[in-house]
Amino acid sequence: MKLISSLLAPAVAAAALVALPGCNPPGKSGAGDAGKSVAANSAAARTWVAPGQKDEFYLFYSGGHSGQVYVAGLPSMRHLATIPVFGRYPGTGYGYDEASKAMLGDYTWGDVHHPGLSKKDGLYDGRWLFVNDNANNRIARIDLRDFKTKQILGPIPNSMGNHGSSFVTDNTEYVLVATRFSVPLPKGRYADPANYEKEFNGMVSGIKVDPTSGTMKVGWQIITPPFDWDLGSTGKGPSEGWAFWTSYNTEMAHDNLEANASQKDRDYAAIVNWKAAEAAVNAGQTTMLDGVAVIDPAKTPGVLYYLPVPKSPHGIDVDPTGRWVVAAGKLQPVASVFDFEKLQAAIAKKDFESEFRGVPVIRYDAALEGEVPVGLGPLHTQYDGAGNAYTSLFIESAVAKWKMPPWSADERADLNKVVLDKIAVHYNIGHLVVGGSDTKKPYGKYLVAMNKLSKGRHLSVGPSQPEDSELIDITGKKMELIYEAFTEPEPHFAQILKADAISPIEVYPKAENDDPNAVWDAKDTGATRRGNVVEVKMIAIRSHFTPDRIDVNEGDELVLHVTNVEQTPDMIHGLGIVEQNVNLVIDPGETKTVRIKMTKTGVFPFYCTNFCSALHQEMQGYLAVKPAVAVATQ
Template identity: 55%
Template sequence: MRTLHRRWLVMAATLLALAAALSACSLASQANQQVVPGAEQAALSTYVPGGKLDEFYMFSSGGHSGQVFVYGIPSMRRLRTLDVFTSDPATGYGYSGESRAMMQGLTWGDTHHPALSETGGDYDGRWLFINDNANSRIARIDLQNFQTRQILGPIPNLSGLHGGPFVTPNTEYVFGSTRFAIPIPKGSYVPLDQYAEKYFSPVAGVKVDKTSGEMTLAWQVLLPPIDLDLADSGKKDSDGWVFFSSYNSEMAHENLEVNASQNDRDFLVALNWKAAEAAAAANKGEQVDGVQMLDPRKTPGIAYLIPVAKSPHGADVSPDGKYIVASGKLASQTTVFEFAKIKAAAENNDTEATFWGLPVLKYDSVRVAEVPVGNGPLHTQFDGKGFAYTSLFVDSAVAKWRLGPPWDVVDTVPVQYNVGHIAAAEGDTVNPDGHWLVALNKLSKDRYLSVGPSKPESLQLIDISGDKMKVVYDAPVDLEPHYSQIIKADKIKAIDVYPKDEKRPNSVWAPEQARIERNGKEVTVYAMAVRSHFVPEKIDVNLGDHVTIYITNIEQTIDESHGLGIDEYNINIQIDPGETKTVEFTANKPGVFAFYCTNFCSALHQEMQGYLLVKPQ
């Protein structure tokens, strides 16, 4: 009996020791994971199970990568990088004949502000426009296939197209503005000591075809050599106008950190684009480098200046179009202007001065509120429920405030770190969604595993559906997003394959149609790709021949893309199902060179290959 009792005591002691050890391990694990209150709820709110789809797309500029990043929200899963201004060998963008023609020899760009096409002030899911700050270009991405279909520019007379490409409520126009004033026409040489007199910052009105989306440069408006920053098109009450923030009212041209911050206020530029359109139709401008340039000093009623706190960044129009919010980066408040007051002041010549011959509207006549949001306000978004949200770069926070009396701040949430822009779901439309907001932070510092001195930037998803804002997800991102727009996923009708079109020029849909044609030193190859071979599999050319390959992927199955890479000829493209692409090159190296499918396609993917034979002279 005593022996049995001792055994039970030993067993109990062992179990207690084991339980203590497990408890210690659990506590250590929890400490290591740094579990925080609310983490479980945040995780559940953003979790999208495998095979299920996100509710929103977010399109984010890629900055000096020259591309656009696509995310799903709320999962924050990165879905794709869209090739725009920079080559990508994975897809063959910048290598195919079609993409090389659009890029015109430029190999990078600086994307800042994506702009979704709109109908009636709502995103319609047809196109995405994006600017190139470095080369004054605007690109259009077709959201049926998520591919760049047009690059307009470099646009004459513009330098540093930063303020763009903001769309009008029915995508009649996209606008682009000059950040870096230059003499015009572009290419003129004028010493910098003549900056104030002979440098200019034009705004471009780019017309968009309502059916095809094709962009054409329609007209431009001449403005003084101030640095135009961001913009937003009016909507509803303010439809027909576009508003640009600007800095450097001092018209300085050196040491801008000091010399462009001397004045207490800079300007918000209010541009009546419908009046400009009418003036251009009446030929009231002058031709400058092939485009009609309107001078608002000679055509009154087009442009007005509104004083705003120095160095403003954002210029944001409320969903009802009644208010324009502008934020001086060096201020601790954001300023709200009322469009009805702006219009009345313009009509009644209620001005306090002129600048460069343009009327400066009285600040107190057009301002309705100065909201003490915090330090370093940059950009404002809206939720459609009567609240606005402003990013605070200096405070590393987002402020929520009432869009209307008493114009008070109701909540602030810290973000990590130094937020630039913010993007709310459908936040630039007449009908914001009001659930999600993303902070595009400039610094991540210690938020992620170290990858060396160059850190990723940080996107933080914020739930704005309740009274209090909640940061619920951190996502690292490559350099460098500036601005994003978020659209409901069901508005985009993306295709899975290109439909078979036997009338498409240069396409091949059957092996017997594949062929090689020679005309002197011009060799044209009409080829097809299908799992798991090319037709033809052998291409014979002579050294010095100019070779054009038209290749069609005849697959009609979802996600069956093929690649075409040619060894040592610096060529690779991706051909999606049903697509025809072009490759052009000069056969300048003799010998035998393999070509093969670079995009995994089947169990016999390795066998999908052929030879380019270049015969010496």
């Protein structure tokens, strides 16, 4: 060993030491073995992040019907945080205090599909993350200053199945959304689904984002035929001001969609000029429907066009230059590359193949640059900013890397030549993400494949299987699978953000706390009774609650305000009241409120649920509830 070491540079010698204990032949190694093949050892070195070191990127991925957003680090793929959005999450007390309960409303879940980071000048600005709820037609805004959900907008009027979002415009003017389902409008109106074509409609909505506060409101809507809008993306550069969605079910079937919505060779993409839509609204060319200014695209030309795309498409993705738009149809093995310049020329020349309900259908070949034979079941395309595209192949369980236009005459003659590489993924990939693919300057470097089926790739955890995410290094000519991790149901899409793009706060500054019920000093704590309402102002600090005793009577309503007066990171306190179903988690500098009706008599201990100090176990007190009869005889 000494001899070898002396021959090599220190780092090489160090690495050489690694493999010695096992010395297995390459390719024979199993989990945790020291002797791994070249590729394996290299991949381990590239994805293992040393204790105390930090990851290079955030990965924000949707949690599907879990209603949450998950945050992981890349390249380690280690879980960093669960951000609860559309459902209660006791771990952070989300949905347990009055403010977050009110934000959640009556819905107990959501179906998060496509996270969208806010942008400035076509680049991520690190301010907000928007996510949609396909189940209850909502959009939420997460603030990246503290990684918390700050607004839930919806249910959006005139919209059912808020799937085709959250697609953010280049300066976060809008989050653009489109409906996956159609219903009789306005919502609440009954019509027989047999009259689907006539009575049902879809909708594209522009959700306006306040540039300062991020507050969202419904800006305008464009009514559409009852197609099922699917994925979309927003334009940039030359295509800025435009947005694109695929659809399935232009057959307008209302039953047995499995067969009836797969009849046509091509479905329509929606090509939306959202700046024209905004102008139309400002010009009053709208009809109010359920409180929203709705544009009829047949009456307002220039707002909406259709473009036929090969059958049952899923993704339609604008490249970083803004010139190329790639759509892929899961039932046809090509990615159709459209040229936005040609598309504009076709519009200008009215090079339309037909119209549908008053909306022009652009001639497919007029806008097409080429059909790249990427493979079976292409769904979704991402870009590395170096001229390459990456398309997920659902049926093939693979990712295809291919060269974007401009193509040489030779390549153009045989587009098989632009397919540069293919890598197997496990299994049945849906979405994939390359960092910054939807911006003007992708990060490249890593691709995460979000695979829909994980069977056999992980230790068995019973019938409720996790999903499989694979990390692929895209820095070389050939893609390389370097790690595999498992995620909660169900990541539909993800976005990647450079770690240094944000600096979250870890403490709420005392000066910012504007809760009128906040108290910062033990002398200001205490209880006030007004009739049957007992209002308590409490502080939490290592390692006591003040007051640590609360006295109420059966039938009272207890209104409890707890301020965590710590100003030290990670000094979170929780307040659990035993058998009273109270679960507050209060971050440093935060005040939270809960209201509870005192229906049970007796003595109920309360305690700090979130570890805080050596005397954390002693951080407890009592809620004493006197029986009503005892009150009467006092």
